[in-house]
Amino acid sequence: MPEAPRTPVRAPAPATVPAAPTARTTRRQALVGGAATLGAVALGTAWSTEARADTAARPSGIGEPFTLGVASGDPFHSSVVLWTRLAPNPFAEDGLGGMPDRRVEVEWQVAEDEGFGRVVTSGTVETGPDAAHSVHVEAQGLRPGAEYFYRFRVGTEISQVGRTKTAPPPGMRLDRFSFAFASCQSYTSGHYTAQAHLADEDLDLVAFLGDYIYESGAQGGIGRGHIPQVEARTLTQYRIRHAQYKSDANLQAAHAAFPWAVVFDDHELENNWADEQSNGEDVSAEEFLRRRAQAMKAYYEHMPLRRAQRPDGPDLRLHRRLSFGDLVDMHMLDTRQYRDPQVGDSGHGDPSRTLLGAGQKQWLFEGLSSSRARWNVLAQQVFFSQRDFLDGEATNFSNDAWDGYRVERDEVRDRLARVRNGVVITGDVHANYVCDVKADFDAPESATVATELVGTSFTSGGDGADQNPGDAVQLRQNPHIRFINRKRGYVRNVVTPTEWTVDYRIVDYVSEPGAPISDRARFVIDDGVAGVRAQG
Structure with a gap:
């Protein structure tokens, strides 16, 4: 049943920022929000006694700096990334968030308790206009598998409090790991109720x-139009667009509650882009790479990513590996930067075509070969399993998904078949799917070698439906597809040594705030048995 609505937790917003939608305060938000409230009073006083005299006041001429919240990400067993961005006016036309054109010192703390009575590490970093006054701290020396709380301060202004957690060390016995995966949160398509x-x-x-984010200038029909009202192409425009998304109170609460591991797909830059090629405009590779560099820089500035992911011009190494004890190795993939351009169905079988690029593919195969984890997860963007959209003998496959790179997909599939418990998690298509990954997709009776779990969008596509009329054709033509649902939400996963439990969590509408959440379906993957069994 839906919880009774309570006062939302939100960042203080400058007058120029449109009000974020009202959100109920949840158990986790109450924890984080309560600490944030104390942070402005009791904790602020405690921190002030430790402050140097030259940081005792807000930097001259700026307002409340923490309007975009806080976040953490990429947990290792002894460190985690902490993020914020100073932006008293996040929609300032120059993209610099209303900050002065100079560098500013930002203090940070990590504690074992939300009251910050047991601070375990702290420090000071500088940030400036070259980074849009974003802050990336790699907090070191933390205990493995431990919960921590963190916050930032500029002068006497203290941020909201975030909760984070380090990973257990690789190889250590782990009895439970819980995570959710999600994608596609068009600001103009819906309210962030699922977040x-x-x-x-x-x-x-x-x-x-x-x-x-979405790069378009779409204004939508629910009163949540994009700022600026044009397609983002420049660094300034991408910065403002990220700030607009980050200004939503519900998204801030979800970031403050857990560490995130992020990868981009296409709309962080442009719809269906591929490597050096635009998909929608007739521009040179050089011109497109200039735009790509602007998008990558703004993306890094707004995400809790490590220094290893800092972009070099248009290049940002996003593929990386997160390990959680002896239970889960999560291989984060990038299916955009290194891919060959999309072609029609007749070219899908070309063995030279790549989605991953040679370097990333080698990195992935080496990681799968050396993994000792019980569950190996490919966290990636586009549909992995074969998906034919036409009835009968004629075929129609997606040019943008792995079907358009069939030979490499089958090579990855065969490598997954050699590891224990291969699971692919996928976004992009604004729908929930469950697929048996077959040894031969054209032979339904062939062995199931892995499982693909596809998650719906947070908002993209609007309210959605249980199924579309064409889904019956997909289920008939692709018997390895076990489930389709097109509502909005996210996928919750609880992983143990013996089984992986999957809950498809959905909301009935996003066109207005306040929808309750429910479990649309539950599936279980048993250790050592590829494929799923339905529960309930």
Whole structure:
């Protein structure tokens, strides 16, 4: 049943920022929000006694700096990334968030308790206009598998309090790992109700699989139009667009509740882009790479990513590996930067075509070969399993998904078949799917070698439906597809040594705030048995 609405937790917003939608305060939000409230009073006083005289006041000429919230990400067993961005006026036309054109010192703390009575590490970093006054701290020396709380300060202004958690060390016995994965949160398509519910889950990690922002100038029909009202192409425009998304109170609550591991898909730059090629405009590779560099820089500035992911011009190494004890190795993939351009069905079988690029593919195969984890997860963007959209002998496959790179997909599938418990998690298509990954997709009777779990969008596509009329054809033509649902939400996963439990969590509408959340379906993957069994 839906919880009774209570006062939402939100960042203080400058007058120029449109009010974020009202969100119920959940158990996790109450924890984080309560600490944030104390942080402005009791904790602020305690921290002030430790301050140097030259940081005792707000930097001259700026307002409340923490309007975009806080976040953490990419947990290792002894460290985690902490993020914020100073932006008293996040929609300032120059993209610099209303900050002065100079560098500013930002203090940070990590504690074992939300009251910050047991601070375990702290420090000071500088940030400036070259980074849009974003802050990335790699907090070191933390205990493995431990919960921590963190906050930032500029002068006497103290941020909201975030909760994070380090990973257990690789190889250590782990009895339970819980995480959710999600994708596709078009600001103009819906309210962030699912993110509010996500903040109330009991999770170790959120994996976000792409389309964190949308580049278009769409205005939508629910009073949540994009700022600026044009397609983002420049660094300034991408910065403002990220700030607009980050200004939503529900998204801030979900970031403050857990560490996130993020990868991008296409809309962080442009719809269906591929490597050096635009999909929608006739521009040179050089011109497109200039735009790509602007998008990558703004993306890094707004995400809790490590220094290893800092972009170099248009290049940002996003593929990386997160390990959680002896239970889960999560291989975060990038299916955009290295891919060959999309072609029609007749070219899908070309063995030279790549989605991953040679370097990333080698990295993935080496990681799968050396993994000793019980569950190996490919966290990636586009549909992995074969998906034919036409009835009968004629075929029609997606050019943008793995079907368009069939030979490499089958090579990855065959490598997954050699590891224990291969699971692919996917975003992009604004729908929930469950697929048996077959040894031969054209032979339904062939062995199931892995499982693909596809998650719906947070908002993209609007309210959605249980199924579309064409889904019956998909289920008939692709017997390895076990389930389709097109409501909005996220996928919750609880992983143990013996089984992986999957809950497809949905809201009935996003066109207005306040929808309750429910479990649409539950599936279980048993250790050592590829494929799923339905529960309930």
